[in-house]
Amino acid sequence: MLAAVCVLVAALAAGAVYANAATPKAATSPAAAPSPSPTRPALAYGACPTPTTLSPGARAAKVVGGCPQPCPALNVRMPATMAGLAVTREDPCSEFRSASGKLALDAVALYGLRQPDKLLMATLEIGHFVVAAPAGDPSFRSAILDRIGDSQPQSLLVGRSTVYVSVSPSLVLVSWFRQRYLFILVLRDSYTLPKTLLRAALGIQP
Amino acid sequence: MKLVRALLVGAAVLALLPGCAVKTDYRALVHGYIENTMAVARAFTYTEIHAGHRAQVTGRIADDLRWEAQYTLDGQPQTHEIVADEARALQVTNPALLAGIKVAPSTPSTGTSNGGGTAAGAGPTPSPSPTPAQGAGAVQTTNGVAGADAASLAALRGGLWVEDPTGAKSLVLASTGGHTIPVGVDPVGDALRMLRSADLALSSGYDVRVFSPEAGDYFADLDPFRRPVAGETRYDINPAPQLPPRTGLEVSAAQRKAELPPYQYFQSLAIYVRNGLVDEVRESVEVTLRLQLPDQDLLARIADAGYTLPHGIYGAGRRAQADFIVKTLNSYYAQLGTPLIREHQQSLVFSKLGQDQGALTIPPGLQQASLRGIFDRGQTLGRAD
Numbered sequence: 001m002l003a004a005v006c007v008l009v010a011a012l013a014a015g016a017v018y019a020n021a022a023t024p025k026a027a028t029s030p031a032a033a034p035s036p037s038p039t040r041p042a043l044a045y046g047a048c049p050t051p052t053t054l055s056p057g058a059r060a061a062k063v064v065g066g067c068p069q070p071c072p073a074l075n076v077r078m079p080a081t082m083a084g085l086a087v088t089r090e091d092p093c094s095e096f097r098s099a100s101g102k103l104a105l106d107a108v109a110l111y112g113l114r115q116p117d118k119l120l121m122a123t124l125e126i127g128h129f130v131v132a133a134p135a136g137d138p139s140f141r142s143a144i145l146d147r148i149g150d151s152q153p154q155s156l157l158v159g160r161s162t163v164y165v166s167v168s169p170s171l172v173l174v175s176w177f178r179q180r181y182l183f184i185l186v187l188r189d190s191y192t193l194p195k196t197l198l199r200a201a202l203g204i205q206p
Numbered sequence: 207m208k209l210v211r212a213l214l215v216g217a218a219v220l221a222l223l224p225g226c227a228v229k230t231d232y233r234a235l236v237h238g239y240i241e242n243t244m245a246v247a248r249a250f251t252y253t254e255i256h257a258g259h260r261a262q263v264t265g266r267i268a269d270d271l272r273w274e275a276q277y278t279l280d281g282q283p284q285t286h287e288i289v290a291d292e293a294r295a296l297q298v299t300n301p302a303l304l305a306g307i308k309v310a311p312s313t314p315s316t317g318t319s320n321g322g323g324t325a326a327g328a329g330p331t332p333s334p335s336p337t338p339a340q341g342a343g344a345v346q347t348t349n350g351v352a353g354a355d356a357a358s359l360a361a362l363r364g365g366l367w368v369e370d371p372t373g374a375k376s377l378v379l380a381s382t383g384g385h386t387i388p389v390g391v392d393p394v395g396d397a398l399r400m401l402r403s404a405d406l407a408l409s410s411g412y413d414v415r416v417f418s419p420e421a422g423d424y425f426a427d428l429d430p431f432r433r434p435v436a437g438e439t440r441y442d443i444n445p446a447p448q449l450p451p452r453t454g455l456e457v458s459a460a461q462r463k464a465e466l467p468p469y470q471y472f473q474s475l476a477i478y479v480r481n482g483l484v485d486e487v488r489e490s491v492e493v494t495l496r497l498q499l500p501d502q503d504l505l506a507r508i509a510d511a512g513y514t515l516p517h518g519i520y521g522a523g524r525r526a527q528a529d530f531i532v533k534t535l536n537s538y539y540a541q542l543g544t545p546l547i548r549e550h551q552q553s554l555v556f557s558k559l560g561q562d563q564g565a566l567t568i569p570p571g572l573q574q575a576s577l578r579g580i581f582d583r584g585q586t587l588g589r590a591d
Contacts, residue, residue, distance in 0.1 A: 152590065154378065154379050154588055154589060154590045155588060155589045156269075156270040156271065156377065156585075156587070156588040156589075157244060157245055157246075157269045157270045157587075157588070158269050158270065158271055159269055160269075162245060165377050165378060165379075165588075167378060172377055172378065174377065192292065192372050192375060193291075193292055193372075193375070194292070194375060194376075194377050195271050195291035195292050195374075195375065195377065196291050196292060198377070199271075199291065
């Protein structure tokens with residue numbers, strides 16, 4: 001069963017919200033292998049406890065208050081393929097809650113990148129910061145980057161962009177900021193064209 | 207009004223007193239300049255002069271995933287290398303550099319390093335990021351397999367270009383396992399790493415100052431570096447190293463050995479900055495310069511630590527004294543596993559900073575084979591924040 005995942009990272013200063021959808025509705029091919037897994041467990045903030053709102057296998061949300069909202073989707077113009085991988089839009093997080101002004105992200109998009117045999121090789125997540133989030137502040141960005149992956153972030157210059165690389169078991173995570181957007185590209189470490197894919201992803205303009 | 211005037215006069219007097227001057231920490235400033243420089247495309251010329259030989263690497267860096275470098279030794283071409291995203295291409299003009307590389311026990315005749323993950327069956331097993339070379343052309347083990355591809359070595363010995371389409375696929379900075387890579391073993395790697403090494407030196411507790419010929423402890427004849435030109439600022443790292451005072455005879459031999467100077471004592475760095483960007487980095491490791499410091503006591507410290515000084519060493523020339531000091535201290539550093547003294551002069555000069563470096567691609571039609579284990583240094587450019 002293919003499971004697309006969502007990694008959303010929010011500001012420490014403005015409050016943190018993580019959402020994690022364990023089983024998206026986009027599961028298709030029976031031949032698919034396990035997908036890249038999330039980097040951090042979810043801390044849901046302001047979620048409603050209605051059982052029907054929780055997907056099977058999803059982590060239980062801590063109830064704070066507020067009502068469930070539809071996941072605010074970010075519309076991004078994406079190519080059909082990137083570095084030879086087919087791009088498909090995934091359900092980013094069925095439990096994403098927009099409960100209060102403390103959220104740092106107000107819209108998200110999640111894309112799966114698959115080989116012709118449907119094996120998920122990478123995901124690209126894009127989040128949009130709320131107006132109140134200090135998206136350009138170095139310490140805000142640093143706080144976010146520290147929560148991505150299991151290693152200290154390393155920075156690379158790619159084109160004219162600075163990207164931040166961290167690792168988790170079997171995964172490489174590459175993050176970057178562009179205006180008020182956060183991009184996180186999660187790749188299997190066995191993927192043979194990570195740099196080509198990264199350059200293609202850097203060309204995405206939300 | 208009288209009070210205000212008195213305060214202003216007092217402040218002016220205080221500002222003139224050396225002990226009251228605010229000491230500026232230039233570390234963060236220079237670190238910022240280095241970061242600025244790492245964030246732009248640049249061309250470079252790296253030179254190392256050691257033991258009468260001159261290694262030079264010229265190249266260009268479009269970004270941390272695309273660069274080209276040509277290495278010459280005493281004016282003779284040695285290697286030419288291009289890295290363009292995952293692909294790596296190499297030409298070895300001096301086949302002697304390949305002498306120490308062993309062939310892998312059972313390498314496929316075709317296929318590339320770090321390949322796989324797609325079609326079933328064919329090709330070598332995907333390998334993790336290679337670790338940096340420890341010696342010129344040194345073999346690195348990846349996936350537990352030691353050795354290089356026989357076809358690659360044969361082509362390189364013939365002076366041909368070889369391209370490994372996935373030979374540089376790792377995005378993660380190559381790990382050195384906590385060890386400093388010795389300078390001189392891999393000049394191309396030295397060239398690519400020098401700016402980052404200078405950044406690391408800033409965080410090593412060294413004194414960092416703006417160059418000033420008027421400084422009380424500046425000796426022009428002991429300055430290994432050129433003066434900054436108009437529009438340039440020079441920052442010196444470790445310009446006047448200090449050693450802890452020698453203790454009396456009541457301490458143990460081990461404690462006396464702890465008073466021996468570490469290799470960093472002999473190392474000086476200068477960073478030249480123009481318009482917020484580094485345009486040159488220089489390093490000098492020269493024992494004879496330290497022997498000329500007025501209060502140096504290097505030979506005495508070596509004697510304190512229990513080493514026998516050669517007869518007449520105090521009357522010998524500085525070069526003879528330096529040779530003895532290098533040999534003795536390196537035997538001690540080798541026991542500790544710390545970097546050895548390598549007397550040399552290094553320079554890294556940047557040009558075309560922030561400018562388009564031109565198309566940086568691997569020429570088509572090259573022989574494709576694995577370059578694993580052949581000057582395999584992994585992802586070298588970038589910063590571990």
